[in-house]
Amino acid sequence: MKIIVAVKQVPARDSALRLRADGKWLDASDLSYEMNEPDAYALEEALQLREKLGGEVVVVSLGSEQAAQTIREALAKGADRAIHLESGEDLTLDALTTARLLAKAIEKESPELILTGLQSDDLGYGQTGVILAELLGCSHATIVMEVEPENGAVKVKRELEDGWFQNVRLPLPAVLTIQSGIKKLRYATLMGIKKAKSKPVETIRTSELGFSGDPATAVEQVYAPQRAKQTQILSGDAKQVAHQLAEKLKFEVRVI
Amino acid sequence: MSVLAILEQREGIWNRMSFEALAAAQKLGQALGLPVEAAVLSNDAGVLASQAAAYGVGKVFAIEDALLDPYTPEAYTAALEQLIRSHNPKLVVFPHSYQVRDYAPKLAARFAKALVSDVVDVKNANGAILFVRQLFQGKLNADVRVNGEPAFVSIQAGAFRAAERTDQTAQVEKFTPALDAAQIGSKPEAPFREAQRSVDLGAASVIVSVGRGIREKDNMPLVEELAKALGAELAASRPICDNGWLPMERQVGSSGQTVSPKMYLAVGISGAIQHLVGMKGSQTVVAINKDENAPIFETADYAVVGDLFEIVPALTEEIKKVKSGN
Numbered sequence: 001m002k003i004i005v006a007v008k009q010v011p012a013r014d015s016a017l018r019l020r021a022d023g024k025w026l027d028a029s030d031l032s033y034e035m036n037e038p039d040a041y042a043l044e045e046a047l048q049l050r051e052k053l054g055g056e057v058v059v060v061s062l063g064s065e066q067a068a069q070t071i072r073e074a075l076a077k078g079a080d081r082a083i084h085l086e087s088g089e090d091l092t093l094d095a096l097t098t099a100r101l102l103a104k105a106i107e108k109e110s111p112e113l114i115l116t117g118l119q120s121d122d123l124g125y126g127q128t129g130v131i132l133a134e135l136l137g138c139s140h141a142t143i144v145m146e147v148e149p150e151n152g153a154v155k156v157k158r159e160l161e162d163g164w165f166q167n168v169r170l171p172l173p174a175v176l177t178i179q180s181g182i183k184k185l186r187y188a189t190l191m192g193i194k195k196a197k198s199k200p201v202e203t204i205r206t207s208e209l210g211f212s213g214d215p216a217t218a219v220e221q222v223y224a225p226q227r228a229k230q231t232q233i234l235s236g237d238a239k240q241v242a243h244q245l246a247e248k249l250k251f252e253v254r255v256i
Numbered sequence: 257m258s259v260l261a262i263l264e265q266r267e268g269i270w271n272r273m274s275f276e277a278l279a280a281a282q283k284l285g286q287a288l289g290l291p292v293e294a295a296v297l298s299n300d301a302g303v304l305a306s307q308a309a310a311y312g313v314g315k316v317f318a319i320e321d322a323l324l325d326p327y328t329p330e331a332y333t334a335a336l337e338q339l340i341r342s343h344n345p346k347l348v349v350f351p352h353s354y355q356v357r358d359y360a361p362k363l364a365a366r367f368a369k370a371l372v373s374d375v376v377d378v379k380n381a382n383g384a385i386l387f388v389r390q391l392f393q394g395k396l397n398a399d400v401r402v403n404g405e406p407a408f409v410s411i412q413a414g415a416f417r418a419a420e421r422t423d424q425t426a427q428v429e430k431f432t433p434a435l436d437a438a439q440i441g442s443k444p445e446a447p448f449r450e451a452q453r454s455v456d457l458g459a460a461s462v463i464v465s466v467g468r469g470i471r472e473k474d475n476m477p478l479v480e481e482l483a484k485a486l487g488a489e490l491a492a493s494r495p496i497c498d499n500g501w502l503p504m505e506r507q508v509g510s511s512g513q514t515v516s517p518k519m520y521l522a523v524g525i526s527g528a529i530q531h532l533v534g535m536k537g538s539q540t541v542v543a544i545n546k547d548e549n550a551p552i553f554e555t556a557d558y559a560v561v562g563d564l565f566e567i568v569p570a571l572t573e574e575i576k577k578v579k580s581g582n
């Protein structure tokens with residue numbers, strides 16, 4: 001089975017998020033990066049499907065030069081090859097533009113299955129996979145917790161709200177947006193890291209894709225949210241804070 | 257021209273978020289001087305549509321077809337595409353539910369548009385509407401402008417106070433889309449729940465909830481002891497359950513349990529919206545987090561900014577002391 005996995009590089013969860021002077025995005029000089037968490041799970045699912053059924057896992061990532069590092073990580077974990085759509089520094093593309101660019105690269109691969117994460121940790125659109133399916137004329141399912149290929153089709157378990165689930169059968173090719181936790185993640189082995197160095201990475205500049213389209217949306221301004229709630233902030237060293245809090249829990253909240 | 261709110265139901269029961277999306281649509285309608293209309297999709301939409309007609313709208317579309325039940329993204333997209341093409345709303349507003357996440361991006365793409373997803377507020381900047389949405393799981397906000405019409409936006413749970421019933425009833429208009437069974441590839445089965453849960457966090461009066469800040473499985477006894485000292489149930493954010501450090505049934509949030517204890521003590525949890533929707537009914541929220549900008553503090557009544565590895569053991573000691581009366 002040929003599987004494409006869309007992997008995005010995002011600012012690391014514990015990065016300090018400082019704003020750029022023009023207020024349109026972050027000051028990149030402070031950021032470290034990592035693989036978007038649900039994408040790591042999408043990759044894991046793809047690798048396990050390949051181990052079971054044979055085939056190929058191809059990683060596609062749209063990002064700046066920097067994204068090469070995340071692509072290497074995916075290869076080190078076991079992906080067979082990668083396509084790096086190298087964009088400029090504009091990291092606030094809307095989901096439609098992102099999906100259009102990714103679709104250009106995926107089209108020529110004719111995969112049977114395309115896995116994406118369900119949501120990016122930075123922009124958080126939760127849309128790219130669904131739009132990809134529309135652009136590629138595939139079926140799709142979102143928030144997927146189990147994947148079971150069947151003859152020419154795939155059965156998936158979708159997560160619904162409030163602890164409900166649903167099984168859905170889809171014809172191939174299909175796009176699945178994978179939820180975190182679908183499988184246990186593997187680590188890259190030393191051997192894997194070594195092997196990754198010789199795996200093929202095709203780099204395509206987005207400007208060479210012959211794509212032009214107006215952005216569907218534009219970010220005007222990024223800022224820290226205003227705090228609405230009256231919060232009592234307890235301060236001091238750990239022991240003092242613990243003492244204050246225990247008192248509050250007894251006399252104000254009355255739970256001890 | 258109108259603002260069109262898409263209301264969501266499952267098996268004849270409203271998704272509450274529908275009326276929050278409607279409230280957002282009403283605010284937008286007012287800002288733009290446009291009438292607000294609503295739509296509901298079902299194989300039998302009549303009763304729901306006449307209920308919706310009392311919620312301060314100009315008109316309700318009852319979009320009806322046998323192929324709309326059960327829900328599939330193909331059928332919903334095709335039906336709404338037809339309604340939108342024939343009525344040309346300026347704005348289409350959805351609740352940001354799991355179902356909307358499943359089809360609205362596809363629908364918007366049919367119009368060469370992107371959905372502005374998970375909107376928490378709208379601003380009127382001299383007649384130009386800006387949509388406020390969260391970035392980085394709530395750590396930052398962004399003002400977003402939409403190019404062209406129609407604009408598609410989905411509204412985050414809890415961001416708007418739900419629209420209320422009025423004593424006026426709007427007209428219901430039936431809309432019958434042309435749907436083709438051959439174009440519906442996905443074959444859904446009936447929704448189900450996993451085997452009986454062994455804990456009911458919904459009934460717990462005190463909850464200690466742990467997040468990724470705990471770092472390793474080996475550190476879990478820290479919070480277990482705190483919970484024990486408090487006589488609390490232990491709960492967690494998603495990554496803890498994904499890692500198998502606690503069973504799934506102890507996950508709080510949009511895809512886990514909804515809780516409303518007397519006190520919810522969040523330890524090392526950032527406060528992403530998918531977590532907050534599961535616990536914001538708590539009477540008192542206490543949060544321990546080393547990042548003073550963590551979104552969890554926006555919902556907290558008591559905030560402790562600091563290292564949980566120092567604070568939690570000290571707190572457990574203090575609670576034991578208070579309990580034993582010294």
Ligand SMILES: Cc1cc2nc3c(=O)[nH]c(=O)nc-3n(C[C@H](O)[C@H](O)[C@H](O)COP(=O)(O)OP(=O)(O)OC[C@H]3O[C@@H](n4cnc5c(N)ncnc54)[C@H](O)[C@@H]3O)c2cc1C
Binds near residue numbers: 468494507
């Ligand atoms: C469709 C969908 C459904 C989801 N459903 C759920 C759900 O039901 N429930 C849920 O919880 N999530 C859910 N999520 C995931 C959610 O978006 C967040 O990713 C998740 O809640 C983050 O968990 P966390 O706060 O534990 O981890 P993080 O976001 O990584 O936060 C860890 C926090 O710990 C703090 N910290 C780190 N070290 C320390 C220390 N030493 N002392 C004190 N504090 C420290 C950090 O400052 C940080 O704030 C869902 C996501 C999607 C897209």
Ligand SMILES: Nc1ncnc2c1ncn2[C@@H]1O[C@H](COP(=O)(O)O)[C@@H](O)[C@H]1O
Binds near residue numbers: 127
């Ligand atoms: N720049 C990108 N490169 C590769 N994949 C992406 C990119 N942006 C989004 N995706 C994929 O689409 C998913 C959803 O992203 P989003 O729609 O931004 O929430 C991610 O989890 C990725 O799998």
